[in-house]
Amino acid sequence: MxxxxxxxxxxxxxxxxxxxxxxxxxxxxxxxxxxxxxxxxxxxxxxxxxxxxxxxxxxxxxxxxxxxxxxxxxxxxxxxxxxxxxxxxxxxxxxxxxxxxxxxxxxxxxxxxxxxxxxxxxxxxxxxxxxxxxxxxxxxxxxxxxxxxxxxxxxxxxxxxxxxxxxxxxxGATTWGWLADVILDEPPQGPLSMSGPHGGMMAVPLSGRIHRLVGGDPAGTRPDRPGELTLEELRGTVIRIAGTDFGMRDPVWLSRFGNATxxxxxxxxxxxxxxxxxxxxxxxxxxxxxxxxxxxxxxxxxxxxxxxxxxxxxxxxxxxxxxxxxxxxxxxxxxxxxxxxxxxxxxxxxxxxxxxxxxxxxxxxxxxxxxxxxxALAVGYPPAESGAHPLTGHRAPDLAFADSTETLFTLLHSGRHVLLDLTGKDGPALEQLARNAAPGLTVHSAPLSEPHAGWSGVTAALIRPDGHVSRAVDERDDGAVPIGLLQDMWPARSAVGEGVDVRLSSSCSALPNGSS
CATH class of the missing domain: 3.50.50.60 (FAD/NAD(P)-binding domain)
Known part of the structure; x- marks a missing residue:
C-alpha cells in the first residue's frame, strides 16, 4: 500500500x-x-x-x-x-x-x-x-x-x-446562468462584457469563428433549473442584452449552471x-x-x-x-x-x-x-507561531539574483525546499550543511539583482516547494544565515558538518521536522 x-x-x-x-x-x-x-x-x-x-x-x-x-x-x-x-x-x-x-x-x-x-x-x-x-x-x-x-x-x-x-x-441554486459555444459570423472585436436590466453577458473568442458566450438574465432568477437551453432562446436573450445576435449559428455546446455554493x-x-x-x-x-x-x-x-x-x-x-x-x-x-x-x-x-x-x-x-x-497572488498562510518574520507564509515572488540568470521559480523546478542566502557570503558552508544535515534541500547563495518590495534587509529565507515563505530572517541577525532556518528539519541527519559557519537564531524558529 x-x-x-x-x-x-x-x-x-x-x-x-x-x-x-x-x-x-x-x-x-x-x-x-x-x-x-x-x-x-x-x-x-x-x-x-x-x-x-x-x-x-x-x-x-x-x-x-x-x-x-x-x-x-x-x-x-x-x-x-x-x-x-x-x-x-x-x-x-x-x-x-x-x-x-x-x-x-x-x-x-x-x-x-x-x-x-x-x-x-x-x-x-x-x-x-x-x-x-x-x-x-x-x-x-x-x-x-x-x-x-x-x-x-x-x-x-x-x-x-x-x-x-x-x-x-x-x-442551493437561486439563479441560473447560461453558456454557449457557437459560431459568430459578426463577432465583437475582442473580449466583450456588458450588462443592463435585460441581463449581462460576456463573449470570448475560442478557435476559428467559435466564441464562448456566458451570461444570465432575469428569467434565470429561480430556485428550479430551467429547461434545456436552445439556440433560439439564446438568440432572443442575447438580442435583448446586446441588441444583436452577432450572427450566431451552429452551436457546439449549450448549457446552464446554477449558483449552488x-x-x-x-x-x-x-x-x-x-x-x-x-x-x-x-x-x-x-x-x-x-x-x-x-x-x-x-x-x-x-x-x-x-x-x-x-x-x-x-x-x-x-x-x-x-x-x-x-x-x-x-x-x-x-x-x-x-x-x-x-x-x-x-x-x-x-x-x-x-x-x-x-x-x-x-x-x-x-x-x-x-x-x-x-x-490568487494575495493568498498567504498565517504562521502558527507569534513573532514570525512578516514574510512568513506569504507567496514568494520570482526573485532574480546577481550571480546568474536563475530565478527563484527555476530553483523550484525540483520540487524541493529552497534555502536562499541573500548575503552571498555563506554559500560553501550552506552547501556543506545541505549535504550533511538537509538532503533534498536546494541552496542558493547570492544577493538579489535588484531591490524587491518587502524583501529589503532580508538576509536569508527558506521557500517551500509550493512557493510560499517558510521562514525568513533579516539583517537584525547580524548578516549570517542562522541554522534556526533548518534545525530539526531532518532529525535523522541533524549533525552540522565540520566548519559550517552558521549559528542558532532565536528570532527564527525551526521548520517542522522533515518538511522537505
Missing part, C-alpha cells in the same frame, strides 16, 4: 499526480470517463496558476497556445481589472480551453510516471488507520485497490467525499483528502474554480509526498486543511459577491455596478487589491 489513489483525471487530479511523482510517490489516477469531455467548462488560467506551472518548468507549454488577456473582470463590471500592475512574470489571464489544459497536464503527469486509468469509476471506499481500499467499476468488471491515501478530485458530486462521510453544507467541512478525514470541486462548489464567477483547485493540489502534493516517504513531521498533512480551507471560504465569499453583481438587473443593482466600476477605473489601489485577490 505504498501508492496514492486519485479519483478524477481533471486538471486538479492530474496536477496532483505529477506533484506526487515529483516527490517520489507511486500514484494511480482513476477516471470514470472513457474519453475526455470535449466541452471546456473552464477557459481561464490566472497568474498564480501560471506561476505554479512555472515552478515545475511547464508554463511555457501553456503560454505558447493560450490567448493572453492583460486584464480580468470582477462580477462582469464594465471597467476591468488591470493585471499588468501585478508583481508577477505573468501579468495577464490566459484563455485556454480546459480540454487542452487537461491534455497538457496529463502529458506532464504521465511523463512523470503517473498511471492514468480511464473508464474506471470509483464507487466506494473503506479506510482504517493503516490505509484505504477503493471499490472500482472497470471495463472488465468490479475490483478493489489498496492505497495509503485516497484523494477525491472527482467534482462537486464527489463519490470519495460521500464515502468518507465528509459533510458538504451550503446553499458549498464547502466540505473537512479537507482531510483520516486517509481521505479532497481537492478542487470536491472540496468547494460555487458559481463560476471570475473563472477561478480550476485555478483554486490546482493551487489546492500544489499545497497538498509536497505535504502528502513528504508524509508518504517518511520525511514529514507530525501534523504536516493536517496543515493542508488548516491552510486551504480558509482559501476555499474566501473563494465562496468572492463568487457570491460577484454573483450579486452579475445578477444585479434591478435599477439599484445597476447603480451598484456603475459605482463599483467607477471605483475600479478611478482608484488604482482598489483595482489592484481586487486583481490580487482574483488572481
Amino acid at each position: 505504498d501508492q496514492v489513489i486519485i479519483s478524477g483525471a481533471g486538471p486538479v487530479g492530474l496536477w496532483l499526480a505529477a506533484e506526487l511523482r515529483l516527490g517520489g510517490v507511486p500514484v494511480t489516477v482513476l477516471e470514470a470517463r472513457k474519453e475526455r469531455d470535449p466541452h471546456s467548462k473552464a477557459l481561464t488560467v490566472h497568474p498564480r496558476t501560471l506561476e505554479v506551472l512555472a515552478f515545475r518548468s511547464v508554463a511555457e507549454r501553456f503560454l505558447t497556445e493560450g490567448l493572453r488577456i492583460p486584464n480580468g473582470h470582477f462580477g462582469g463590471l464594465e471597467n476591468r481589472l488591470d493585471f499588468q500592475v501585478l508583481d508577477t512574470p505573468f501579468p495577464f489571464t490566459l484563455a485556454l480551453p480546459q480540454t487542452r489544459t487537461e491534455e497538457l497536464l496529463e502529458e506532464h503527469a504521465v511523463s512523470a510516471g503517473a498511471r492514468v486509468r480511464r473508464g474506471h469509476r470509483v464507487v466506494g471506499l473503506t479506510q482504517d488507520a493503516d490505509g484505504a481500499t477503493v471499490n472500482v467499476e472497470g471495463p472488465d468488471g468490479p475490483y478493489t485497490l489498496a492505497a495509503a491515501y485516497v484523494v477525491g478530485c472527482d467534482g462537486t458530486r464527489s463519490t470519495v467525499r460521500g464515502a468518507a462521510g465528509i459533510d458538504f453544507p451550503g446553499t 458549498r464547502q466540505a467541512t473537512q479537507y482531510r478525514k483520516g486517509r481521505v483528502l479532497l481537492a478542487g470541486d470536491a472540496a468547494h462548489m460555487h458559481f463560476p464567477a471570475g473563472g477561478v474554480g480550476l485555478n483554486v483547485g490546482v493551487q489546492d493540489a500544489t499545497n497538498l502534493g509536497w505535504k502528502l509526498a513528504a508524509t508518504m516517504t517518511g520525511r514529514a513531521p507530525e501534523g504536516l498533512l493536517d496543515s493542508y486543511h488548516t491552510e486551504r480551507h480558509p482559501v476555499g471560504a474566501e473563494l465562496l465569499l468572492s463568487t457570491r459577491a460577484q454573483t450579486a453583481l452579475l445578477t444585479g438587473y434591478s435599477t439599484e443593482g445597476q447603480a451598484l455596478r456603475t459605482l463599483l466600476s467607477q471605483l475600479i477605473a478611478t482608484v488604482p489601489e482598489f483595482s489592484r487589491v481586487l486583481a490580487e485577490r482574483l488572481s
